[in-house]
Amino acid sequence: MRTVPGPTEHVVVLGAGLSGLACALHLLGAGRRVTLVERDAGPGGRAGRVRLGPYGVDTGPTVLTMPHLADEAFAAVGDSLARHVELMPLHPAYRARFADGSALDVHTDGAAMEEEVRRFAGPAEAAGYRDLRDWLERLYRAQMGRFIDANFDSPLQLVSPDLARLAALGGFGRLDRRIGRFLGDERLRRIFSFQALYAGVAPARALAAYAVIAYMDTVAGVWFPRGGMHALPRGMADAAAEAGADLRWSSEVASLERSAGRVRAVRLASGERIACDAVVLTCELPTAYRLLGRAPRRPVPLRHSPSAVILHAGTDRTWPGLAHHTLSFGAAWESTFDELTRTGALMSDPSLLITRPTTHDPELAPPGRHLHYVLAPCPNTDVGPSAPAWRDLGPRYRDRLVAELERRGLTGFGASVREEMLVTPLDWAAQGHAAGSPFSVSHTFAQTGPFRPRNLVRGVDNAVLAGCGTTPGVGVPTVLVSGKLAASRVTGVTGATARRRPSRAHALPPTGRAASAPTVRGTDVPS
Numbered sequence: 001m002r003t004v005p006g007p008t009e010h011v012v013v014l015g016a017g018l019s020g021l022a023c024a025l026h027l028l029g030a031g032r033r034v035t036l037v038e039r040d041a042g043p044g045g046r047a048g049r050v051r052l053g054p055y056g057v058d059t060g061p062t063v064l065t066m067p068h069l070a071d072e073a074f075a076a077v078g079d080s081l082a083r084h085v086e087l088m089p090l091h092p093a094y095r096a097r098f099a100d101g102s103a104l105d106v107h108t109d110g111a112a113m114e115e116e117v118r119r120f121a122g123p124a125e126a127a128g129y130r131d132l133r134d135w136l137e138r139l140y141r142a143q144m145g146r147f148i149d150a151n152f153d154s155p156l157q158l159v160s161p162d163l164a165r166l167a168a169l170g171g172f173g174r175l176d177r178r179i180g181r182f183l184g185d186e187r188l189r190r191i192f193s194f195q196a197l198y199a200g201v202a203p204a205r206a207l208a209a210y211a212v213i214a215y216m217d218t219v220a221g222v223w224f225p226r227g228g229m230h231a232l233p234r235g236m237a238d239a240a241a242e243a244g245a246d247l248r249w250s251s252e253v254a255s256l257e258r259s260a261g262r263v264r265a266v267r268l269a270s271g272e273r274i275a276c277d278a279v280v281l282t283c284e285l286p287t288a289y290r291l292l293g294r295a296p297r298r299p300v301p302l303r304h305s306p307s308a309v310i311l312h313a314g315t316d317r318t319w320p321g322l323a324h325h326t327l328s329f330g331a332a333w334e335s336t337f338d339e340l341t342r343t344g345a346l347m348s349d350p351s352l353l354i355t356r357p358t359t360h361d362p363e364l365a366p367p368g369r370h371l372h373y374v375l376a377p378c379p380n381t382d383v384g385p386s387a388p389a390w391r392d393l394g395p396r397y398r399d400r401l402v403a404e405l406e407r408r409g410l411t412g413f414g415a416s417v418r419e420e421m422l423v424t425p426l427d428w429a430a431q432g433h434a435a436g437s438p439f440s441v442s443h444t445f446a447q448t449g450p451f452r453p454r455n456l457v458r459g460v461d462n463a464v465l466a467g468c469g470t471t472p473g474v475g476v477p478t479v480l481v482s483g484k485l486a487a488s489r490v491t492g493v494t495g496a497t498a499r500r501r502p503s504r505a506h507a508l509p510p511t512g513r514a515a516s517a518p519t520v521r522g523t524d525v526p527s
Contacts (some may be wrong), residue, residue, distance in 0.1 A: 002153050002490040004462045007277045009033060011490055013268045014253055014291075015282035017045020018476060019466040021236035022073040022483025023280050029076030030491040035246045035274055036237075037266065042249055046438060047281070047476075049230035052419040055134035055314035055371055056364045058229045059423075060307045060438070062355040062373055063325065065216040066477040067223055070232060073434050073480065077243035081411045084235030086226040093222035095323035096409070098187050099331035105323070106191055108221045120186040132192065135169065136215040142166045143212050148472045151485050151494075152450035171209035178208035190329060192218060194351070197377060198475055200442025202303025203335035207445060216477060224324060224360050255290050263292075265275050272526075278462040280486050283332035283367045284432045285453060285469040286440070302447065304380050305439035305474065306340040307425045309394070311374040311401055314419035319410050320372040324359040328352045328408055340377055344384035346397065350376050350404060369418070376401055381425050381436035390426035390436075397423050399409055440468040448473070 011027050013020045016038035024034045040048065045058035064087070071081040081087070091112075092105035104120045107113040110133055118126035123264040146162035170178050175196055181187050193203040219368035241247055252269035256279065266274045281288040285302070289295035330336065330349035337344040355373040358365050365371050376397075381387050402414045425436030434440070441447050452473065455465040466486035468474040473482075488494045 001151050001488070001490070001494065002456060003488075004278050004464065004490050006262070006317055006462065008462070008490050009277050010035070010275070011278045011280060012037060012263070012274055012276040012280065013280045014266070015045060015467070015477070016040075016233070016237060016247070016249075017467065018047055018233055018236070019468070019479040019483040019486070020045070020280070020282040021233055021240060022070070022480045023282070023466050023486045024240045024245055024483075025073040025236065025243070026076045026484050026487035027280075027490060028240065028245060029078075030487065030493050032491065033244070034240070035248065035255060035276070036240065037248045037251045037274070039252045040478040041251070042234070044230050046228050047233050049228065050421070051130060052312060052314050052421055054366045055369075055419055056228060057312045057314075057371065057421065058357065058373070059312075061229055061352075061476050062375075063217070063355070064223045064225065064229060064232070064476060065220055066480075069480040069484075070236070072484065073236065074239050077239060079239045081235070084238055085231050087223040088226060090222045090224055090324050090360070093217065094191075094325045094327050095321075096187070096191055096327045097321070097331065097369055098329050100187075101189065103321075104187070104191070106218055108219055110219075113218070121188060125185050128182040128184070129188070132179070132379070133219060135182065136192075136211060136219055139166075139169050139171060139209070140212050140215045140219075142169060142171070143209060147209075147449055148212070148478065149481050150472075150486060151348070151455065152457075152471060155450040156213075158450060161398070166209060169208075171207065173208045174204060175208045175210055176203040178211065179203075186333075187329075190333065191327075194327070197306065197340070198439065199473070200303070200341070200439060202334070202443060203342055204334060204337070206443075207448075210443065213475065216475075222325070224357065226361050228357060228361065228364055242319050253291065256293075256463075258293065258460070261460060263460060278464070278490050280464045280490070282465075282467040282483075282486075284434060284467075285465075286434050287432055288465055289457075292457055292460050292463055294457065296453065296458060296514065298345040300446070302434075302453070303442050304382060304435035304437045305443060306377050307380045307384075307428060307435070307437040307439070307441040308423075309376045309378050309397055309401070309425075310423040310439060311372075311376075311398060312364060312421040312423070313372045313374065313413075313417045315370050315372055315413070315416040316368070316418055317412070317416045318356060318358070318372070318388055321358050322354060322359075322372075322407055324356055326354040326357075328354055328405075340379055341383070344379040346378055346384070347376065350401075352376050352401075352404075354405075365476040372413075374401060374405065378425065381429060387426045387429035387436050390424040394422055394424040394426065397424070439474050443473055443476075455482070455489060 048059040094106040151171040196203045196206040207263045257265040332349035353375040356372045429436040
């Protein structure tokens with residue numbers, strides 16, 4: 001594995017999203033001095049937090065899987081996820097509602113899900129589910145160590161016994177066909193293939209290997225942090241501060257000072273100069289390449305995933321048919337993906353994710369009130385409406401969404417809204433997300449594994465990338481891995497061999513805080 005040559009004692013990490021925080025913790029655990037620079041007033045990045053009047057709203061991901069990957073980052077500094085974040089397992093992980101009026105609870109417990117599938121679609125489909133679950137587990141084992149939790153320097157690294165295992169499992173076939181070998185019911189096939197949208201590819205065109213995302217969603221378990229998803233980056237930032245990181249909030253990076261093929265310092269918009277031995281950039285790829293003054297050459301331009309419109313609504317009521325996460329499928333399926341990825345049209349028969357975080361944490365809203373997060377996938381600005389077009393389109397589309405929710409059984413939704421915030425591709429673009437998409441570069445074959453933008457940039461010896469645009473890709477689990485992989489590029493330490501600081505639990509005062517804390521500059525982290 002290629003690593004940063006020369007001194008690496010002081011590392012500046014740009015961005016306090018999940019990848020930057022994970023990277024900082026792994027660097028601290030390996031004995032590096034870390035300065036973490038964040039333009040916002042606190043941690044989180046995409047996993048941010050805003051206040052809508054009395055409601056506390058997560059601005060980014062709502063689904064947490066594979067929390068042990070976060071715990072690895074805490075453990076690197078002798079800490080633990082459990083000390084900072086209370087996780088609540090979700091049962092069911094999802095509720096799926098279909099256009100024909102049927103509904104299915106998606107359980108991650110195998111026996112419970114098998115019984116639910118039997119009730120929903122009969123004994124033959126239940127047997128198919130058992131076989132599918134076994135296949136998903138084997139697929140995950142074949143991929144995790146070699147293809148996901150791994151740095152790539154060359155496509156030749158793919159050649160291994162794990163590649164043969166993945167091929168034997170059918171990982172290089174098409175996702176929808178492979179799922180169809182186990183399940184005949186079209187509704188069930190959706191449950192285990194809609195995750196391809198996270199990768200920015202339609203199930204009919206996605207590699208079957210991407211079913212590993214379905215493993216994370218439907219087998220490994222789904223959790224919700226008390227206090228909302230923002231509690232995770234907030235806890236990681238606290239752990240980093242206690243381990244000695246210098247956290248700089250509300251600090252905009254103006255430029256990188258470079259000479260002789262190395263970044264020598266980070267210059268802030270305030271004029272401050274932070275000298276460094278290495279730098280990790282977790283910002284969007286275009287921003288990272290601009291700061292570095294170079295971008296890798298690719299035979300074709302990068303393709304980006306579809307975007308999303310999100311309606312955050314604080315309401316005075318809720319609806320009993322909703323679970324914590326509810327998948328509301330339209331009747332259309334293949335045509336929906338064509339609209340999102342090819343024609344650029346808004347979904348004519350939308351499939352929606354409706355999240356009600358107050359199901360498990362009512363303190364996110366005033367007594368008797370609720371939060372609803374409605375996510376509607378939409379084309380990115382490369383193939384669909386431009387970012388400026390959403391100024392007029394956004395309010396109209398919001399009304400369409402509300403009407404569709406009411407048609408699907410959420411009667412009186414519009415009248416129940418007391419506070420709301422609409423997020424469209426215009427907002428994503430304003431935040432610097434290429435193609436107006438928060439889901440970054442899509443996972444086509446040419447943009448996966450060793451073919452994805454590398455986390456080392458040719459021509460800059462001591463700069464490393466992290467985040468969803470680079471290895472291994474999009475999603476909370478993978479960006480946590482991305483931070484660890486970036487740290488490995490700096491330290492040369494990989495996996496379980498990483499040197500961890502001794503546990504400091506015995507030194508904690510009764511409050512649960514460290515006896516002394518390092519400097520935290522800028523404004524306080526918002527609640």
